[in-house]
Amino acid sequence: MVNLVIGYGNPLRRDDGAGWRVADLVAARRPDVAVRQLHQLVPEVAQWLSEVEGVVVLVDTAVSTLNPPEPPGTIQCQEVLPEPLQPSAFSHHVSTALLLGMAHGLYGRAPRVFLVTIVGGDFGYGEGVSTAVENALPQVVEQVEKLLNKKE
């Protein structure tokens, strides 16, 4: 596949499902892009990454770690750098950097990977994202499309 967008999170926990919404929106606009939705990153994603010839964009929601916290709907973007395969006591969680390292280590190749993080404010039970995150979605999609063009 040329380009891949993965939206991940729990769509039953409000803003945590924003990645899934972005994935849906990108799929509707860009039929040339492979799109996937996941609850969490899992080891087999490393295999998918190794098969991408272009760019991978991961879209996640997170709580702001800054003090004072950034408002919900804030968008962060960073390129993911591979982390070498190394021991971890907890195999239920795989970081983006480790996945890229796994793609390199196990399959011998990995694409450029970008992580777009949307700051969420409501992670309670329920479907649908908060108004602040909803309002940010067009900008997130625009950002994802810019990243997809990085190698094109």
Place this chain on the structure above:
Amino acid sequence: MGRTITIDPITRIEGHSKVTIQLDDQGEVSDARFHVTQFRGFEKMTEQRPFSEMPSLTARICGICPVSHLVASAKACDDLLAVTIPHTAANLRRIMNMAQVVQSHALSFFHLSSPDLLLGMDSDPANRNIFGVMQAYPDLARDGIALRQFGQQIIELLGGKRIHPAWIVPGGVSSPLTAVHHATIMGMIPDAKMRIQRTLSWYKTVFEGFTEEIRTFANFPSLFMGLVEEDGSLAFYDGKLRIVDAMGNIIADGLEAKDYRDYISERVEPDSYLKSPYYKPLGPEAGLLRVGPLARLNIIDKCGTPLADQEWAEFRMMHRGAVLSSFHYHYARLIEVLYGVERIEQLLNDPDILHTRVRAHAQPNRSEGFGMSEAPRGTLLHHYRIDEQGLMQWANLIIATGYNNLAMNKGVYQVARHFVRGDQIEEGMLNRVEAVIRTFDPCLSCSTHAIGQMALEVSLVDAEGEVLDVVRR
């Protein structure tokens, strides 16, 4: 003064639990208990919901084996509707069920247990995980990822998503298999078959090195239970229950889901949310059951697919009568992965597999329904009662991991007796206590219908009740 060791939490299993090891005045292990410390209560939560929601609701019990609950629940709903679902729908459900067995077994073997087998029970715990395996044995890690992906991708192709697909519904499935997806899955079969055969070949060269673990990992006489087809072959979707004893003698056969209360009782333990079902006619001691891959391979007359049948014959040659050591759950699991890949291929070759009639429609025609199937970890039963409006009045779910609870407790005791020395918890001992539980691949989220994190605690307690040592992960 006796003492107690507590291991809390248990790692590399699906759920949250702890182990307590009691020492007597001489410092010898006098008792060991496996406690499941999470609770959710789905049976209560689903009361007053429309019965048609049950497959989707109960699938939420677990993120690893949601398809098992979909299947058992949908079968219970079929029973409420009093319909026979279309032949094609039954086969499509079978394909999804087998895909889940493959992915769940791959997760258990490669991600959770292979670090012990490849890197050693006494190796550094910081490396003893799937990432350590990736570093040291990348070929095997790739096979594990590919086999799990094989199962997950089939679930996604059939159900539209890999976790909690709402495709299995009362009366059948919601959409037929397309020719494109049929071809895609068929194209994946040879690679999956090659990878599991390679893994089996490798495993057979290494498992005999674990002599001490084979001898002590829940290695005792018990009953074994699972579904079999009419011809005695492996059954995951339907069939009837068979129970064999340690010598391999069939002591009960042709048991039906609707009669389960005649042959199964559930014991409640004061220190665990996990119930302990057993074979009622023999009581909790003599009626201790094991279910899951080891049990299934012990009760059948054949697997029913060519390559798995060859492996099964070799497997059964290991022991006269039933294979008793729970260490061999790993071996049985791999044979079932091979069977799963072959069975999916068989089902895809059914001439009607692309037929578009895949759902029977009806209103409820019964007030009570039963659904039984084989989940990756063993026999799963859903039993529902509804009112005139089709609203759930009562539910009982008997989960595979529960059946294995008595055996897991006995296995923890056996391992502790053999490996625990003194009043400190050493890493190799701790890992072996966990590893015997891991052989069963317990799913605690399912068996207590619980919410929780994967974790383990081991406590060492003396005869006065004083905690001498606690290890938490």
